[in-house]
Amino acid sequence: MAAVLQVLLSGLITGTIYGLLALGIVLVYRTTNVLNFAYGAIAAVCSCFLVVLMTGAHLSFWVAVPLTLVFGAVLGVVLERVFARPVLHAPVFTKVIATLALVLVLQTVALAIWPSYAEPIPLQTPFVGQAARIGGVFIPLTDVVILGTTAVLLALLSLFLLRTRLGIALRATADDLNAARLVGVPAARMFMLVWALSCVLAAVAGILFASQQQLAQVTLFDPILIFAFVGAVLGGLESLPGALIGGIVVGVADNVLALVLAGRHVGAVSISDPGLREALIFGGFVLVLLLRPRGLLGIGEQRRV
Amino acid sequence: MAEHDTDIPAESGPATEAGVAAALPRGPGSPGAAPPAAGAARAQGVAAMVRGALGPLVLLVVLFLVPMLCDALFGESAGFQLHRLSLIGIFVLAAFAQNVLTGYAAQPSLGNAAFFGVSAYLLAWLTQDLGQSYVVGAIIAVLACVVLGAIVGGPALRISGTYLAIATLGLVLVAGALLNLWDVTAGRQNYALETLPDIVGDDHGLYYVVLVVVVALLFLGRNVLRSRVGRAWVGIRDSEVAAEAFGVNLTRFKLLAFIVSAALTGVAGVLYATWASTASYTMSSADQTIAFLAMIIVGGLGSIPGSILGAIFVGFLPILLGQLPDPVVVGPAQIQVATLTNGLYGLLLLLVLILFPSGLVGLLQRGQALVTRAVGRVGALGAQRGGQA
Numbered sequence: 001m002a003a004v005l006q007v008l009l010s011g012l013i014t015g016t017i018y019g020l021l022a023l024g025i026v027l028v029y030r031t032t033n034v035l036n037f038a039y040g041a042i043a044a045v046c047s048c049f050l051v052v053l054m055t056g057a058h059l060s061f062w063v064a065v066p067l068t069l070v071f072g073a074v075l076g077v078v079l080e081r082v083f084a085r086p087v088l089h090a091p092v093f094t095k096v097i098a099t100l101a102l103v104l105v106l107q108t109v110a111l112a113i114w115p116s117y118a119e120p121i122p123l124q125t126p127f128v129g130q131a132a133r134i135g136g137v138f139i140p141l142t143d144v145v146i147l148g149t150t151a152v153l154l155a156l157l158s159l160f161l162l163r164t165r166l167g168i169a170l171r172a173t174a175d176d177l178n179a180a181r182l183v184g185v186p187a188a189r190m191f192m193l194v195w196a197l198s199c200v201l202a203a204v205a206g207i208l209f210a211s212q213q214q215l216a217q218v219t220l221f222d223p224i225l226i227f228a229f230v231g232a233v234l235g236g237l238e239s240l241p242g243a244l245i246g247g248i249v250v251g252v253a254d255n256v257l258a259l260v261l262a263g264r265h266v267g268a269v270s271i272s273d274p275g276l277r278e279a280l281i282f283g284g285f286v287l288v289l290l291l292r293p294r295g296l297l298g299i300g301e302q303r304r305v
Numbered sequence: 306m307a308e309h310d311t312d313i314p315a316e317s318g319p320a321t322e323a324g325v326a327a328a329l330p331r332g333p334g335s336p337g338a339a340p341p342a343a344g345a346a347r348a349q350g351v352a353a354m355v356r357g358a359l360g361p362l363v364l365l366v367v368l369f370l371v372p373m374l375c376d377a378l379f380g381e382s383a384g385f386q387l388h389r390l391s392l393i394g395i396f397v398l399a400a401f402a403q404n405v406l407t408g409y410a411a412q413p414s415l416g417n418a419a420f421f422g423v424s425a426y427l428l429a430w431l432t433q434d435l436g437q438s439y440v441v442g443a444i445i446a447v448l449a450c451v452v453l454g455a456i457v458g459g460p461a462l463r464i465s466g467t468y469l470a471i472a473t474l475g476l477v478l479v480a481g482a483l484l485n486l487w488d489v490t491a492g493r494q495n496y497a498l499e500t501l502p503d504i505v506g507d508d509h510g511l512y513y514v515v516l517v518v519v520v521a522l523l524f525l526g527r528n529v530l531r532s533r534v535g536r537a538w539v540g541i542r543d544s545e546v547a548a549e550a551f552g553v554n555l556t557r558f559k560l561l562a563f564i565v566s567a568a569l570t571g572v573a574g575v576l577y578a579t580w581a582s583t584a585s586y587t588m589s590s591a592d593q594t595i596a597f598l599a600m601i602i603v604g605g606l607g608s609i610p611g612s613i614l615g616a617i618f619v620g621f622l623p624i625l626l627g628q629l630p631d632p633v634v635v636g637p638a639q640i641q642v643a644t645l646t647n648g649l650y651g652l653l654l655l656l657v658l659i660l661f662p663s664g665l666v667g668l669l670q671r672g673q674a675l676v677t678r679a680v681g682r683v684g685a686l687g688a689q690r691g692g693q694a
Contacts, residue, residue, distance in 0.1 A: 035467050037474070086659040093413035094658055096470045097602060100415075100595050101654035108648025112640045115632075222591075226478050229471045237467065269490050275482030282479045286472055289464050 002136035007259045013143045015251020016150050021228035022243035024201035031174040031194045034095045038102040040221030045110050046072050047206035048117045051216040072203030073196045080195035110218045120215040146208045230285045236295035384508035393620035394515040395576045400600035400612040402569035408607035410562035411542035415594050416473030417570045419480035420450045422589030424574030429496040429584040439502045447571040454567025458560045484586035496584040505579050599654045605666030614665045
């Protein structure tokens with residue numbers, strides 16, 4: 001029982017990371033129609049920035065974190081200006097390709113500045129080595145921090161989007177760009193805001209994931225980004241809570257599968273291989289898409305003629 | 306496609322020769338003669354067709370002579386240079402395959418790299434471990450891609466736009482992971498093709514094999530694109546609703562686009578494995594997907610010359626950058642050439658997407674239009690002066 005709970009907990013943690021990434025992806029997709037495949041690279045660059053501050057500039061974790069968040073916001077604004085705005089009116093697929101190209105550019109620039117980050121660089125957070133044990137379940141402090149931060153972020157984000165003038169203007173822009181412009185919403189500034197917000201979320205995800213893995217690397221998020229997308233799509237690609245829930249579903253499924261398949265063999269093939277798990281999750285995802293083409297929580301497709 | 310009109314006279318077959326004979330001696334403007342207007346139009350059409358076919362024919366002859374040229378120019382290293390050129394030929398095929406799916410039928414699929422990798426592994430498995438001949442291995446690998454294309458294309462019909470892009474990119478990553486699992490299980494780094502037929506084992510032979518296969522498939526593809534099928538794809542691209550209203554069976558033609566693209570990519574995968582004499586799981590990766598997309602975007606969407614130009618561009622970039630010292634030092638920064646190559650792909654792709662959405666082909670056409678207009682203007686100016694004098 002404790003083993004199952006332990007697996008569910010680690011699934012929840014992995015899923016929360018996926019969910020955080022999915023949140024930022026959905027935020028940008030809803031407002032600017034950019035399906036941001038560069039999101040993992042952005043988060044990874046932020047995590048590298050954190051480690052550079054801590055090891056290079058010898059700052060404490062608590063000073064480096066806010067600076068990394070600011071870095072994320074600045075990166076978001078820069079990306080919006082030089083990357084997202086020129087392709088704003090391009091077809092969705094063109095934007096997809098553009099973000100794939102952006103991955104290469106971001107990683108190259110990052111590697112040019114920090115060549116050593118091609119390899120994993122260790123990261124020591126103040127939470128390392130601290131854990132609680134509740135009823136046989138081992139709970140590292142890092143996991144608590146991840147869950148707490150995400151909960152607080154989601155609450156703040158909902159408050160911002162639902163209660164503040166700026167948040168309402170943002171949602172108006174997402175719902176109908178032209179109508180929002182007509183009532184005087186400065187749309188260009190909204191796009192900038194949304195990219196900044198999304199990149200701050202990426203920075204948070206980058207810091208949390210790097211803390212959990214205790215390392216930073218330019219390609220840190222390459223293996224998990226597709227799961228964040230799977231989570232975002234399961235949540236319908238439109239709703240923020242949906243994105244988080246979708247991410248958690250994928251994370252839990254991943255860990256439960258790992259438990260079920262652990263140490264099993266079919267003939268000479270070890271089916272506990274992560275590649276096979278990835279394939280299984282992905283097969284399930286495609287199945288869900290076939291049954292519900294707009295995701296688990298998505299609203300039915302409308303086809304206008 | 307501006308060339309379309311040049312096709313029409315060709316369909317009238319033997320009659321065109323008579324038309325040429327009747328029209329040529331007199332010409333359309335000569336007084337007294339009353340040649341049938343259709344004959345004159347045909348003659349012009351034939352002339353245009355000859356002019357249109359001349360370029361590709363000359364290109365073919367040149368491509369055929371390249372190995373001899375290489376022998377004369379490079380001597381010992383001719384094989385090495387030809388080997389590089391063969392790779393560009395393979396890229397042309399892969400780019401064309403992506404273009405059929407994305408540029409013509411407008412399916413936002415990122416999944417072609419999966420077929421690229423799978424066909425290479427199947428070829429390796431069939432020829433190395435199952436003892437099949439190369440030709441049988443290649444044919445089965447391509448047929449498997451046809452089946453896979455149908456399997457992937459089926460769900461793709463129900464999944465649209467953004468969702469399809471995510472699902473197909475996932476397919477590439479999963480296929481890569483599974484191929485890697487196969488390697489790990491079999492205890493090898495990558496799947497080496499140790500025994501190859503002599504003709505493809507030799508650089509000159511491989512060049513000619515690639516040349517013949519790619520040219521034949523491009524020619525076939527060009528004809529398919531100009532047939533009912535190609536027009537249906539372009540119809541779907543321009544407006545699904547309108548295409549459906551005109552009786553285009555969306556399901557059938559979209560599925561066909563997936564299958565044709567998968568088959569062409571399969572051939573490219575077989576050729577690539579032969580070229581590298583190894584199959585590696587990195588053939589089915591996000592980077593490979595980006596390389597395919599970079600080719601058609603930089604070259605030009607929905608254009609065969611675009612696929613060729615894009616593949617040449619993507620194929621030559623690493624060769625050009627290979628001339629740089631490794632690592633490149635820019636001020637305090639040091640960059641590995643491999644990283645720099647990737648970054649430049651990305652940067653160029655972005656610049657092209659933002660500045661020239663119609664790619665190199667669009668740029669060439671614009672340049673051509675500018676030249677034509679300039680020439681016309683100069684001509685008109687000359688005529689004006691002549692009139693004044």
